[in-house]
Amino acid sequence: MATVALPDWTRAVVKVGSALVAPDDRxxxxxxxxxxxxxxxxxxxxGKEVILVSSGAVAAGLAEQGRGGPGTLSIPERQALAALGQPLLMAHWRRLFDxxxxxxxxxxxxxxxxxxxxNAKNTIAELLDRDTLPIVNENDTVATExxxxxxxxxxxxxxAVLAEADLLVICSxxxxxxxxxxxxxxxxxRLPAVDAITDEIYDMVGPSHRKVATGGMQTKVEAAEKATDRGIDTVLVNGTKGxxxxxxxxxxxxxxxxxxxEQPLPARKHWMLHALPSAGRLTVDAGAADALRHEGASLLPSGIVAVxxxxxxxxxxxxxxxxxxNWTRVAKGITQYGAADLERIQGRQSHAIAEVLDEAPADYVVHRDDLVVEA
Structure with missing residues (x-):
């Protein structure tokens, strides 16, 4: 098997899961x-900078109450246990660093x-400037489903994206x-290196990569895709082996x-693709799809066939x-019109928008600067 070297890096995010923080559920x-x-x-x-992303608050909360593994928890239970366990988790990490x-x-x-x-980006940058180790977790105390x-x-x-890291380390x-x-x-x-995260890579870990994440190796590949899309090398390493x-x-x-x-997404387009939830779908004709993919065009109402x-x-x-x-996703973008208005102007030429709607903020539906086109 070919030897692969770790790329040079100056700022890394290191993710540590609950199985490493609380391996015995105690x-x-x-x-x-x-x-x-x-x-x-x-x-x-x-002289390198590190940010920790640590799970374990709920497990710490369960242990504090003398209870076993988490099992199935309701959202209020998870919120309460996270509130109980988060300071314990922080205290535990704090003992390991000077x-x-x-x-x-x-x-x-x-x-x-x-x-x-x-704002989160600025906070982490300021902490690093102050020679402080940021330890990040999801705020389960207030997060709803x-x-x-x-x-x-x-x-x-x-x-890793908001901190502008150049390395993501996922300890598994x-x-x-x-x-x-x-x-x-x-x-x-074992694959020593993956040059591109393709459907074949996802097929190795399960067929449901376009649905809600289910954990395990699937979410690690999803995370690697998000990071590598932004130009961040990602490492999956066994954290149980010192x-x-x-x-x-x-x-x-x-x-x-x-x-x-090889061609990372710009910051705003990466945010649009990976962080913004999709609120709907526009089906376009083949001509519009080709113009979006190959001509750098904006999406016009004339190319929309369904909302x-x-x-x-x-x-x-x-x-x-x-x-x-069958539907194939062509792009994701920010629309200049709501669904109700689009249903009235779909298939029409841009100059006809004002004849149908009282307000026409743009002669396009999605501007090319607000589009992320699928590879």
Missing amino acids: GCSTTHLLPIARFVIQSRRQ VPCAQVLLTYDDLQRRARFV ELRVGDNDNLAAYV DVDGLYTADPHDTPDAE GHLDALGRGEMPGTLFRQA EGRFARGDAVEIAVEKGG
Whole structure:
């Protein structure tokens, strides 16, 4: 197997999951955290910057109450346990470092609203300037199901993007990405490097990558896709093996490296694609799809053949083309018209918008600067 070196980096986000923080469901443990802390300390001594994304608040809360594994928890239960466990989690991490540690709690709302996204970015930048170790977690104490990222793999990718990191390290309990589940397929091979995250890569971890994340390897690949799209190299490493963390500190690659995209998305378009939720779908004809894909065109009302969903001006919508009953996503963008108005002007020429609507803010539906076209 070819040797893969860890790319040079100056700022990294290191994600640590609950299985590493509380491996026996009895509260926070240093069993796996000492090598991770050693990697962070050594990296900082080399003049590099590190941000931790740590799970474990709910597990710490359960342990504080003398209860076992989380099982199925309601949202109020999870919120209460997170409120109980979060200070315990922070205190646990703080004991492992001799530098100031700062708690940063985020919700999906902080990521999908551009102003709050920028505020979070500025806060983390200021903490790093103050030689402080930011420790990030999802704010489960207030997050509802609709406003949850849902897993800290994807949260870590969002943090890597807003912090402008050049490396994302996902510490897991497996040695990397395999061609099949190594528990079920003994001859499965570990992939030392992945140049592009394709449908074939997703097929290795399950068929539902376009649906709600279900955890496990699927969310790690999703997180890698978010990070690499923005030009951030991503490493999947076994955090239960201290030697693997030590190797990472020496610039070696004991896990799987997901290489950054050759043409990373600009910051705003990355935010639009990965952080903004889609509120509806516009189906376009083949001519409009081709113009969006190959000519850098804006979406005009004349190319729209169907409108789905309830959305308002300024919402994000998916743009798809239909063939034989199947839809292929062409792009995602921010619409200048709500669904009700679009149903009235779809298929019409731009100059006719004013004849139909009392207010016509633009002669296009989605401007090319507000579009992210699928590769």
